[in-house]
Amino acid sequence: MSSKNNVKKYTEMSKDELKQELVSLKKEYERYQAMEMTLDMSRGKPCKEQLDLSMGMMDVLSSDSDLACEDGTDCRNYGVLTGIDEAKELLSDMMENNPDNIIIFGNSSLNVMYDCISRSFTHGVMGNTPWCKLDKVKWLCPAPGYDRHFAITEYFGIEMITVPMSPEGPDMDMIEKLVSEDESIKGIWCVPKYSNPQGYSYSDVTVRRFANLKPAAHDFRIYWDNAYGIHHLYDKEQDYLIEILAECKKAGNPDLVYKFASTSKITFPGSGIAAMATSPNNMEDIVKQMNFQTIGHDKVNQLRHVRYFKDIHGMVEHMKKQADILRPKFEAVENIFEENLGGLGIGQWTNPKGGYFISFDSLPGCAKSIVAYCKKAGVKLTGAGSTYPYHKDPTDSNIRIAPTYPSLADLKTAATLFTLCVKYVSAEKLLSTMN
Amino acid sequence: MSSKNNVKKYTEMSKDELKQELVSLKKEYERYQAMEMTLDMSRGKPCKEQLDLSMGMMDVLSSDSDLACEDGTDCRNYGVLTGIDEAKELLSDMMENNPDNIIIFGNSSLNVMYDCISRSFTHGVMGNTPWCKLDKVKWLCPAPGYDRHFAITEYFGIEMITVPMSPEGPDMDMIEKLVSEDESIKGIWCVPKYSNPQGYSYSDVTVRRFANLKPAAHDFRIYWDNAYGIHHLYDKEQDYLIEILAECKKAGNPDLVYKFASTSKITFPGSGIAAMATSPNNMEDIVKQMNFQTIGHDKVNQLRHVRYFKDIHGMVEHMKKQADILRPKFEAVENIFEENLGGLGIGQWTNPKGGYFISFDSLPGCAKSIVAYCKKAGVKLTGAGSTYPYHKDPTDSNIRIAPTYPSLADLKTAATLFTLCVKYVSAEKLLSTMN
Known part of the structure; x- marks a missing residue:
């Protein structure tokens, strides 16, 4: 200064x-x-x-509406575990991923992250030992960071290791060294764009180094919470974040990332829709569990969002x-x-x-x-x-x-x-x- | 015959x-x-x-609506972890419980039950050992019963013990004996009214025997899934189920029951609201965990239900x-x-x-x-x-x-x-x- x-x-x-x-x-x-x-x-x-900007969303569905999806599915009834196709399309455009790599959840991406960690504890990640059977689970926490992230890992008794932040993102030298050496490190919290609280966006180099990590733990996952993906303040001066799933695939690390997003700060917090983008292997692993947890999430609300925004341009x-x-x-x-x-x-x-x-x-x-x-x-x-x-x-x-x-x-x-x-x-x- | x-x-x-x-x-x-x-x-x-009967629910909230609760809370924003007061009131009338004993959740009571078991595995019940640290967890399953219940306990590797059903409810002699002798029995699935699949409703004697159980395990809980509490087929000939929480309190067993219900088969399955009624001790235990899992459930949908039905008579x-x-x-x-x-x-x-x-x-x-x-x-x-x-x-x-x-x-x-x-x-x- x-x-x-x-x-x-x-x-x-x-x-x-x-x-x-x-x-x-x-x-x-x-x-x-x-x-x-x-x-x-x-x-x-x-x-x-x-x-107030989203109040129009309360009008798009009425008693005169046909609450059927494009494929004919009645959104009012049970079923469609991973979300309706048109919601996957909208959210996939928002997240810059393929709709086939998207799962639509309920109203809270935080809940999805919690559930991912909880599932890893009770059932493990893709066939690996459930974390509750391990003596020690550690986690990397770029900081300053999001308090609710840290609260989840603390609640599960995970040992948190602070990683310093810079305007380019977290200290990748430290991360590369730690994850390659310590098999008990199972994940890292990231808010890669307009980070909470600094508003930093990870540089291309940082994202590529993430995608090329060689973790000792096969069940290490990057929790890539892209909460502010389209939450720009300026029309022209915008940060640009390269897409992590594509980079992971290129790097031969397709299963490395769980990517999260939601419409919480787009429409109504608490009444939006949350989504995850990840590899086919991770999806299979997660959907297997979802089958036991629920019959499906709120499709009427998914439809409401789609009918309101129509497409990513509307958003x-x-x-x-x-x-x-x-x-x-x-x-x-x-x-x-x-x-x-x-x-x-x-x-x-x-x-x-x-x-x-x-x-x-x-x-x-x-x-x-x-x-x-x-x-x-x-x-x-x-x-x-x-x-x-x-x-x-x-x-x-x-x-x-x-x-x-x-x-x-x-x-x-x-x-x-x-x-x-x-x-x-x-x-x-x-x-x-x-x- | x-x-x-x-x-x-x-x-x-x-x-x-x-x-x-x-x-x-x-x-x-x-x-x-x-x-x-x-x-x-x-x-x-x-x-x-x-x-089609619930389509009017799509009209009760519009862009002209005030989406504030009676206490002034803006339902469109974050917060109110356990649900808005008016939703607690409506659901408490439906469940025959005190609004203070109600937590409102998301769209699926099955998800709530899953989460209760998952939480018991990772963090234990009211200070007891987390089930993931136990060698063996067993569960009582009145059968024939609901396949999705059994699927959850099977998914968690819980040993399921079949208990025969009769028109009065499950075999209480067997249940009383087993739970009093075996500390590894941690719960029982019940659909006490118009049971799935038989449509039996537990007799007064059965409910009272449940309320008076003396389980060896302090963390034994009855999973009382009152899915069909108001789902009568006839106007006059209706089954009547006595209220389990009140019976448990009378019996000096206030913390014995988690009671579940939802509007899934009242309004739209997947777009309804789920609720749990339980004792203050259990509520405290559960809300402590909810604090880490989510910021709150869909309050706009809670408000939609309340404004549509107005009160229990509407329902x-x-x-x-x-x-x-x-x-x-x-x-x-x-x-x-x-x-x-x-x-x-x-x-x-x-x-x-x-x-x-x-x-x-x-x-x-x-x-x-x-x-x-x-x-x-x-x-x-x-x-x-x-x-x-x-x-x-x-x-x-x-x-x-x-x-x-x-x-x-x-x-x-x-x-x-x-x-x-x-x-x-x-x-x-x-x-x-x-x-």
Whole structure:
């Protein structure tokens, strides 16, 4: 972060300057406390205006509709375990995969990931030993990452190994070494595009190195959670991610990846459809289990999505409208951060081109305190540490900012408060180390 | 089965009489084969007319609707893990339980049961040892019973023990003895009302004996699948089942039962909502896990159901319309069976007052052959043996008849063919034992 002309870096301030700064920051903070705000910025939830965009979906099926698929299947009745053909087609275009490689599930891709791990524990992966029979199962966790991913592996008692992230993706040297040497490493969490929380997209080199991994464990799988595949903020400046299944096939590693996606942040979270793309071998393995778990997922909702969007173009146009709502929010936060923190040397943040989050890194040892100060003034953020396995951020510096849910006005207030807390906590921290 | 005046029991026929009978039956069978029917009576699927009854549900939510709950929650967004209050209220009335004891899930109660067993394997029940760490897990299976239940326990490698059924319910002497002696018995499958396939409803005594079980295993649970709780065929003649959770509480056994239900055979199978009723302790145990598995189920669909039915009275009226469609089908089958098989001493069947099935018992050793003959003439039935654990009917005599899906005309043809095949196979069987 280069310093601006009119500001002095906190790190270059004298003790007295810092003390003076603290006095004025404290006054300012008290002014915010007096506002008695209650703002929740802790989760990546769409805002009301985004949800309103999908209300037309409530009209596409009516009592006059024929709820039959193109092949004649009555969507109202039992059956069709892996999803109706037209939903596979729509989701396969969204995921850039062949419809034959797609399974349509229920309303939650997180649930599908959980189930994949649960199935691996009880029945194993493609004939390999069920993980519940192993002494140790380990998992690679690029971090900062998605707290709900880490929560699943923690719940199953899997030992999580943190892998550092960079703007190109996770540290592939470390990953290649670890998976080739340690047979107990069975998987890795990836949010490859507009990653949660940094908004990074894996480079072509990173994706190809993933596809060419040589894991010691035959049942090692990459959990490729492409949650934000078409969730761009800008029309022209978009990240591009090369398609992992195709790369795996080319690399002679066709079964290496489970790829997940859903319409949760396209239509209605909780009332969307989730999908998985994977190799024929993996599909056979998974469908075998699904046969015991359910008779089928909600086909009427699958049909509703297809009739609403018609095809991928409908979906892309829809996402442009969402971007128009979200872009000003991301830009507002970034502008306020730049305005209030630029050049102070006390924080760095990402400026993602898509996804749901901005990642902020404070000076070491400040994140927990910043989140606590925000909370005391009525703004709830994602808990500091949440972006790391076991909620343990080794440097206590990463904070996930979720700009989507609040109104633009509230967001600006919250972002300003946040920068104030960053300054206050940083000044205190720097002072405390001076003696 | 008492013999009618004008028929002679097959079991009392001479060799020559049986041979003569076979000749005429064969001719008749060939006539059916020539019809080249293709009828699927293998599953308990609602028919088109039943599904049409719920089409109004497609109109209750539109783009003009407020998709907020009574408490203000926006059903379109993330959250509300255990279901919206109004859905709990509707389903609790349907299940005769307190809304506080209800969890609303996704579209499939079978999936909930699968997940309960899977969770018990990976994480155990209320702090008990996870079943995957045990050498042996056993399960009681009242039979004939529901094939998909048995399939789940078989998939998990659970040793299934068959318990005989009677019109009062399963053999409680056997159950009481087994569960009190064997700690490795962890559960039992029950369809307590209009059971699958017999249509039996457990007597008050049976339910109370269940509630008073003293299992050796602390983590023994009754899987009480009340799939047909309000699925009566008649307005006045209805079976009544006493409520198991209340009985368990009275008996000092509050945590003994997981009770399941869904709207699959009320609205649209696959697009309904599933629910579980259980004790606060069990709920806490289950919700702890759900937190990792999903952010929440489809609240819009929950709201759709509530707005459509309004309350339990709406649901009950709706089920009367379904009964009007199904009653003639059940009666047609029962009449044809009586007409063609009554007094012949070669088969018995149930005459249920609700549910989805009629159970037929042939002479020992005939069921597989009867199903095969039906299939060769174009009528697919549930595989013989399917109603028993491991698909092994010890006497090869039980066949599940599913009268709901075919049209009345098709059903009559199929039922007549079925009786013909029963007669043919029985005559052959009796002859073969004569020398």
